Amino acid sequence: MSRSETVLACGTCQATLLPGDRYCERCGTRVGTAPNEQTRAGRGCAACGAPVEAIGAERYCSLCGVRQRSPQDRQEIDLIVAAGVSDRGHVRRRNEDALHLQTVGERGVAVVICDGISSSLSADVAARRGADAAGAVLAEALRGEQAMLAEAMTSAVGAAQQAVLEVPWTSRCDRDVPSCTLVSAVCRNRELVIGWVGDSRAYWIAGEDSCQLTVDDSWAQEQVAAGLLSVQEAGADKRAHSITRWLGHDAPDEEPQILTLRPTEPGRLVLCSDGLWNYTPAAAGLAAQLDALPPGTAAITAAHSLADAALSAGGHDNITVAVLNMAPPGEG
């Protein structure tokens, strides 16, 4: 991938950014932190194309009546090499997914996605605090040049568990205590460590070599692993989405599953919540969606494109996806 071909713009002032810029030279906004709303809002009606003046105070189009999505429905973080979006989806009242994404130095990236368990109290708070706590530990490890990233991942998940435990809650009828899943990646040079608890996933996307990296902690996965059901049968069952491990007070075991890899070929790392992979569970499917994009597509564009696909497929759950572009060894 040739980086210089992609023109990047500051989310706040639209000034051109150079690859690797962490702050905008013109306005000083930290890259990726400005809500990049100008690109999505202000376009008029998404359904009938009526001009922006036709959109009323309650976001209904005064021509076709269709309610416009709120800018808060989708948040994005664009750090050039890595980017992510988190979308409320169509059906859920609020977004209980959380995305933490940060770069450290030239080559360090830490990304965490937590999916708040919707039957639990303050699921959104649990996800937010869990993701930020894990992200902070990973960033610290990258800054401190800690040798063992896998150890850092274990500590990060431990910190996330602690943060979720500290979410205040009061016992209420038939609601679970605050809890969430977690999938995280930390990357330095070409070393990549993935950690997860629950059914949020990581995929390696590189043409025919694409594969799912994580193994869900879920009822369906256990059935498949035990040879009791096929992937299709297990996926069709009502219990398919029952997860067997999570973060929170009543978590059976918060020890994360951890995977280390050193990709030698260029490719993309994709992390996502089940709101995304429900519609495209197979790595090949995600690869096909990303291959359809023009060569050199920015990570943020790839992330939007995957989230849009899940949204137009129904958007039943919150959708969160992060994309990390891994350049070939020569460039990296």
Added chain:
Amino acid sequence: MTTFTAEAYQNEYLPADGGEVNAVVTVTASGAASAITSTQAAEVIIVDVSGSMSHPHAKLTAATRATAVAIDCIRDGVMFGVIAGNDTATAVYPQEGGLVAASPQTRQDARQAVAQLQVTGGTAIGSWLALANELFAATPAAIRHAILLTDGRDEHETRTELEAVLADCEGNFQCDCRGVGTDWQVQELRRIATKLLGSVDIVAEPADLEADFQAMIERAMGKATGDVSLRLWTPQGATVAFLKQVAPTIEDLSDRANAVDTLTADYPTGAWGDESRDYHLCVHVQARAVGEEMLAGRIGLMVGGEAVSQALIRAIWTDDEQLSTRINREVAHYTGQAELADAIQEGLEARKRGDEHTATFKLGRAVQLAAAAGNSDTMKLLAGVVDVQDVHTGTVRLKPRVQDADEMALDTRSTKTVRVKKPGS
């Protein structure tokens, strides 16, 4: 100052391919009482003086007495007049035409003029309304109301002539119509009342006229805001299946739409006092994807050319059947009430044609619906034309002999509805 509020009741959730949106909008006007005295009003009373009014003579006596009572109820300062109608229309008071301001003196003069009424000739209701229209045209009053009393058919003019007059009068004044005795036609008076935003009813016993006139005029005097319209906006690609007033009576407003622009239409509702009316709106929209939300309609009130209050009708598509299959109480209630009115009218028509099978089925269904809605007034009227055997299954037998008055009362009052019982009230 009258304040209007509009509130929508609906199940906004539609199934994946659903496109029919139903809502009941309750419009409430309050604060009219204090505004009335400063509101200009005009009242015209139209009394049938055709020859038949003296058969029996009690009809004329009752009509003149009722008119006198109505005159007494007219508030000081209200512009009023009395018209006598047969083949033509005559200004009874003031004799020189026009309207006069009500005062103790003018009210007494009017009563005396009414007492002198003589009967002769036929019935040409269009000519009476045309004269009333002329009298109203000369007044700037915001509230313009007429009472029309007749005992017979509109025999001495053509249907086309009457329709032409109705078209001229429409929007100029409101008219409540009353039939005395049983020789008049329900369809005919209902047509006039509907066109002129008024009510229609039977006063079978001449002796009951006084109370009825008094109630009507008091209601008219309670109006403080004239020319109120409902303004309905629907999105591009949507069609309005119907807009009906469903309480206190059923009136289909669909044909009254005056287009404002391609997406907006106004529906006149006449004058308002302190009162509450319910409207049932049914809109067909193009289905959107699950999770999407659409504004399927916006109903506002236009008072003196200004929008004063509005209610939003939404559509949200869901694949959760628990949400989409829920039927809103208000919508269900008035759907039943509209079916009740239709069942009564169709049942009575079938009975007139001699189609006993259809009549029994329709009136039986009416009994079932009236019982379910707790519409006891309608239930009593139904008992006048059928023997009820089982209210729950709607098993009835047609009465072999039915009083004309009972049948006409059921027909005219079939559109009166009961309101939804609010929980806890």
